[in-house]
Amino acid sequence: MSDVIETYQTEELDLLRDQIRRFMRDFVKPIEDKLPYNATGCAREDRALLKAKAEEMGLTRLSVPAEYGGNPVSALTRVVIAEESAKCRLGAYAPALGAFGGGPPNVIWSGTPEQIEKYGVPCVEGKKRAFVAITEPTGGSDPRNNISSRARKEGDVWVLNGRKMWITAAGGADYGIIFAKTKDGIDGNPPQITAFIVEPTFPGISFNEIKVIRALSPYEIVLDNCEVPAQNVLGEVGQGFGVAQRWLVDARIPYAAGCVGIAQEALDMACGWVKQRPTRDGMLADKQAIQWMIADSEVELKAARLLVYDAASQVDAGEPGKVDASVCKLVATETAGRVVDRAMQMFGGMGMAQEMPLERWYRELRVKRIGEGPSEVHRMVIARDKLRNTDGGSYFG
Numbered sequence: 001m002s003d004v005i006e007t008y009q010t011e012e013l014d015l016l017r018d019q020i021r022r023f024m025r026d027f028v029k030p031i032e033d034k035l036p037y038n039a040t041g042c043a044r045e046d047r048a049l050l051k052a053k054a055e056e057m058g059l060t061r062l063s064v065p066a067e068y069g070g071n072p073v074s075a076l077t078r079v080v081i082a083e084e085s086a087k088c089r090l091g092a093y094a095p096a097l098g099a100f101g102g103g104p105p106n107v108i109w110s111g112t113p114e115q116i117e118k119y120g121v122p123c124v125e126g127k128k129r130a131f132v133a134i135t136e137p138t139g140g141s142d143p144r145n146n147i148s149s150r151a152r153k154e155g156d157v158w159v160l161n162g163r164k165m166w167i168t169a170a171g172g173a174d175y176g177i178i179f180a181k182t183k184d185g186i187d188g189n190p191p192q193i194t195a196f197i198v199e200p201t202f203p204g205i206s207f208n209e210i211k212v213i214r215a216l217s218p219y220e221i222v223l224d225n226c227e228v229p230a231q232n233v234l235g236e237v238g239q240g241f242g243v244a245q246r247w248l249v250d251a252r253i254p255y256a257a258g259c260v261g262i263a264q265e266a267l268d269m270a271c272g273w274v275k276q277r278p279t280r281d282g283m284l285a286d287k288q289a290i291q292w293m294i295a296d297s298e299v300e301l302k303a304a305r306l307l308v309y310d311a312a313s314q315v316d317a318g319e320p321g322k323v324d325a326s327v328c329k330l331v332a333t334e335t336a337g338r339v340v341d342r343a344m345q346m347f348g349g350m351g352m353a354q355e356m357p358l359e360r361w362y363r364e365l366r367v368k369r370i371g372e373g374p375s376e377v378h379r380m381v382i383a384r385d386k387l388r389n390t391d392g393g394s395y396f397g
Contacts, residue, residue, distance in 0.1 A: 008309045013080050020084035027053055028096050032088055037354045038215035042097045050099035064103040069124050075312035082254035086261035089357040092364035093216055105132045107177050107247045110235045119175055128174040133164040133221055151180040160226040170207055170219035175199045179240050192238035196228045203227050214364045252325040252372050256308045256332035259368055262361050263336035267297045270343040297339040304335040323385045326378040333368040
């Protein structure tokens, strides 16, 4: 772990942190301050301005291959950007108000040149938006074995039937990657899952908005004999779960970093508050109860951050990263929820008010413990890996 500390405390990454912080202060916050409290994005012209500024900094399209107009960087660099850009009111799902975006779901790079040109490049250029749909009413926690949406081949089309639930960004998207079962599992083997590129104009697909605890609504997607051209299979038939796994590992680490960034901002805000909040016999910061909340929060955030940076370092070293991604996602999301809760407690009544971003962060961080795989599934992944790779301690050896 000491190697990880040295890795993320380099001069280059420190300069990047400072650069992002200035960007957030000088460009993002003035725009965000004009937005309604529960806004889910900013005006198109403001977003264009932010993206132009980010472009000047060379910090756009960071997960897009260079041959398609991208500016790929290391996983560690993306983690630093994710952590710092989440430190705004909309940071849970619009870090830096989308300034550093500009790419399709990473699974599209598993496609054919024709698929990439038709679906991937327009996303890079900001002309199209996309979603990824894996979760179902009965199969969110174990998608490989519990996906019930089915696809059958009929001539030159695939016909999809089923339902997807809690799909972020599906409303108004130009296309999506939908995962469906193409062959049942037999003899203890898991079923075969295939990924399909589906447009909302295809016959047999519909979208229903679902109101939830946060301002941004996910969607239910209903597939009723939805016809998808055969050329819209993404990757190989039956190999969709492998495509999904690569995308999930890549997404979970910056997802966790964003949670750490929000929680750190909440803790820093609370520290500033208690140092200037008077009580009958001194400042609020003098109280042991407050100091313990601060200490617990700082310790837990340092641990969560190290796990996130360690996972990114493993990916940069060419390791699979699946278990490391589960570890950091589990710890970061649960830690962030506790830290923001303590910050609200330190602010007292003000912590509940919409004058502050805390109660919004609290609601949105609750979603983070479900999104990108619920905590229980990540515990299962971690435990299975430990049991598989541990024969026993040396005491009885």
